Amino acid sequence: MNGVQRFTPLQRLLHWVVAVCILAMLFIGVGMVSSVEPKYLTLVSIHKPLGMAILVLALIRLVVRLRYGAPPLPADLPEPMxxxxxxxxxxxxxxxxxxxxxxxxxxxxAAYPVKIWGGVTLPAILPQSDSLHTALWNAHFYLAFVFFALILMHVAAALFHALVRRDGVFDSMGPALTRE
Incomplete structure (x- = not known):
């Protein structure tokens, strides 16, 4: 494979599963904040457990990343990049x-239950407080936009490495097209 170092198969699997979950979450989130129709409740009922799944998967990804690391970036990549x-x-x-x-x-x-699959309800992690709810709602809302912008930059960087630099960075996380 031209000497391209790759993330482990587990790291690649977790990356792409989380990517699909986050993409779905972004569309669901946009649908939630732009709708007062009956579909709002359906979207919320998907948003909560999917958010918890992303949290668990992200924590697993972090542990796996700390355990296995990442392939080195190309030596000729400028330091600011x-x-x-x-x-x-x-x-x-x-x-x-x-x-x-x-x-x-x-x-x-807000004293709203966080129901996930199978009828399981997660415990409250903060006391009921209208002002805290408002502050956290604003943080969640605006950080979601920051996250979306960061994801767009991540995709742009991946495409830059794949199509312009062709330096193996994209291939390190891409699907294995040959036997490993």
């Missing part, structure tokens, strides 16, 4: 973990 890559990954992980926790805290502060 390397810094941007590292900082953006820290931000992506932080938001994958923070947004579900903020959402859970927001619902707890």
């Amino acid at each position: 390397k810094l941007a890559a590292h900082l953006s990954h820290y931000a992506l992980y932080a938001l994958m973990i923070a947004l579900p926790l903020i959402g859970w805290g927001m619902l707890s502060a």
Whole structure:
């Protein structure tokens, strides 16, 4: 494979599963904040458990990433781009973990149950408080936009590495087209 170092199969699987979940979550979130129709309740009933699934998967991803690391960036990649890559990954992980926790805290502060699959209801993690609920709702709302912008930059960077630099960075997370 031209000497391209790759993430482990588990890391690649988790990356793409989480990517699909987050993409779905972004569309569901947009639908929720732009609708007062009956579909709103359906979207909320999907949004809560999907957020918790993303939280669990993100924590697993973080543990796996800490255990196995990441392939090195190309030696000829300019230092500002390397810094941007590292900082953006820290931000992506932080938001994958923070947004579900903020959402859970927001619902707890509003005394709304967080029901996930199978009828399981998560315990409140914060006391009921209208002002706390409002602050967390605002944080969740605006951080979701930051997350979306960061995801767009992540995709743009991946395409830059795949189509312009052709330096193996995209291939390190892409699907294995040959036997490993």
